[in-house]
Amino acid sequence: MIRDALLPEFDQEMANTRKTLERCPEDKFGWKPHPKSFSMAALATHIANMTGWAVDIIEKDSLDIAPPGAPPYKEEPAASRQELLALFDKSATAARAALAGATDEGLAQTWSLLAGGHTILSMPRIACIRSFVMNHTIHHRAQLTVYLRLNDVPVPALYGPSADEQG
Numbered sequence: 001m002i003r004d005a006l007l008p009e010f011d012q013e014m015a016n017t018r019k020t021l022e023r024c025p026e027d028k029f030g031w032k033p034h035p036k037s038f039s040m041a042a043l044a045t046h047i048a049n050m051t052g053w054a055v056d057i058i059e060k061d062s063l064d065i066a067p068p069g070a071p072p073y074k075e076e077p078a079a080s081r082q083e084l085l086a087l088f089d090k091s092a093t094a095a096r097a098a099l100a101g102a103t104d105e106g107l108a109q110t111w112s113l114l115a116g117g118h119t120i121l122s123m124p125r126i127a128c129i130r131s132f133v134m135n136h137t138i139h140h141r142a143q144l145t146v147y148l149r150l151n152d153v154p155v156p157a158l159y160g161p162s163a164d165e166q167g
Contacts, residue, residue, distance in 0.1 A: 002126055003102045010099060013134060014092045016158045017047060020141050020148075021088055026081050028151050040147050041077035044084050047140045049075055052091030054133045057111050057125050058098040064114035095133065 021044055029041035038046065056063050066072040078084035107126040112119050123131075145155045154164035 002104050002107050003099055006126075006129070007096070007099060010096060010134070013138060014051065014096070016156070017051070017137055017141050018085070018088060018092070019156045020144055020158070021048065021084055022081070023148050023153050023156060024081055024084065024144070025151065025153055028147075028153075029077070029079075031147070031151060033147065033150060038143075039077065040144070040151075041079075041084070042075070043140060043144055043147065045075050045077045045087065047137060047144065048078070048084055048088035048091055050091075050133060050136055050140070051088065051095050054095035054129050055098045057128045057133070058102050058106065060111075062112040062114050062119075064117060066115045068117050099129070 024040055024044050029039065029044075031040045032038065037043075053063075063073075078087060102125075107129075108124050110122050111125045111128050112122040113128075113132075114120060141158075145158075148155050155162045157165040
């Protein structure tokens with residue numbers, strides 16, 4: 001089954017993501033490398049939230065990020081490392097449960113991302129999980145490691161040693 005092939009990778013990436021989030025110093029939550037960039041808290045919160053998107057991808061036919069007549073999707077940055085990690089743990093646990101219960105048939109079905117009732121894209125659920133959850137998390141986690149480096153916070157070893165963790 002597709003889920004059985006994906007779950008070990010999901011577990012590894014979520015462990016690496018949590019390890020990175022654990023390093024975010026609360027006194028740097030407002031720090032940005034550039035005026036157009038996320039603050040550290042906003043970036044870390046985005047990472048913590050996007051893991052949970054797997055639940056909507058598996059359990060719903062679509063997600064409208066700006067539904068007509070309702071407020072658009074918005075993320076409030078975590079106020080503390082404890083809040084950030086609790087958010088991530090809740091999202092990752094729910095995502096893993098949804099993925100563990102998914103079938104090949106369900107993962108092959110089309111899922112759509114909407115804005116204002118208009119389709120932005122439609123793809124098989126498994127492609128959305130790989131791109132919008134897994135790859136997207138990895139992308140932003142890499143950005144967060146740069147934030148850590150620029151603030152002299154030791155960068156965790158993720159796929160092998162980092163300059164800060166040699167073993």
